[in-house]
Amino acid sequence: MGISGTKTRLHVLAGEKQSQAQSTRQPLDAIHHLLPVSSGMVEHLAVTRVPRARLRQMALPLPSINSLAVIDMSSIRRPFFVQFLHDLHPTVIFDVRIVPLFDIDPPYMTRVRALELFRSLKATYFDITGHLEISNSLDARLNPGIMAGPLSSLLKEVSPAGTGPVVVLTDSKNMRDDYIQTLPQYLLPAPLEGWSAISV
Numbered sequence: 001m002g003i004s005g006t007k008t009r010l011h012v013l014a015g016e017k018q019s020q021a022q023s024t025r026q027p028l029d030a031i032h033h034l035l036p037v038s039s040g041m042v043e044h045l046a047v048t049r050v051p052r053a054r055l056r057q058m059a060l061p062l063p064s065i066n067s068l069a070v071i072d073m074s075s076i077r078r079p080f081f082v083q084f085l086h087d088l089h090p091t092v093i094f095d096v097r098i099v100p101l102f103d104i105d106p107p108y109m110t111r112v113r114a115l116e117l118f119r120s121l122k123a124t125y126f127d128i129t130g131h132l133e134i135s136n137s138l139d140a141r142l143n144p145g146i147m148a149g150p151l152s153s154l155l156k157e158v159s160p161a162g163t164g165p166v167v168v169l170t171d172s173k174n175m176r177d178d179y180i181q182t183l184p185q186y187l188l189p190a191p192l193e194g195w196s197a198i199s200v
Contacts, residue, residue: 066191067165068184069198072176073097076200078105084200085121090167092158093118093125094151096179097171098137100127123167124158137171144179148186155187162189176200 069088081104102114118125132150134141141147155162170176176199184195
């Protein structure tokens with residue numbers, strides 16, 4: 001290939017890279033990555049949206065000992081759920097759902113397979129509502145500000161230094177949103193830099 005041919009090839013490659021870079025700037029709307037930003041004594045949450053479809057390709061700042069992921073299990077799909085947990089590699093999984101089922105895309109995901117997945121990741125799983133004998137979705141103990149107490153006690157047992165990543169499984173989008181807004185402030189012990197919350 002001559003010099004002119006080489007230049008043409010370089011221009012094509014440059015164009016491909018520019019096109020790929022532009023594609024990564026498309027609207028982001030599936031995962032909300034919340035980073036703590038200190039402001040005096042108050043911790044605010046800055047939001048960055050990450051599309052689920054690109055999770056496997058992008059370089060998320062994961063795993064991190066200060067990651068706290070709250071997942072809405074009512075709309076999750078099995079391939080994404082499995083891949084997300086593999087990428088995050090959580091230390092602890094708290095399930096605060098009234099009925100902690102894992103029939104995601106049945107028959108490919110079942111409770112048995114989910115627990116096998118958690119074990120393979122060396123993650124400690126807690127059925128919180130079963131542990132606390134909560135059977136009603138209106139039980140006040142499901143309030144994230146109250147639930148932070150027993151979750152903190154269990155976290156201290158598993159990780160005395162308060163290191164994550166930590167995953168919380170919820171029943172609905174509203175429940176997820178309540179937990180993502182409250183739990184990072186009250187879950188203890190917290191990492192020195194605070195919890196970096198991820199809403200899924």
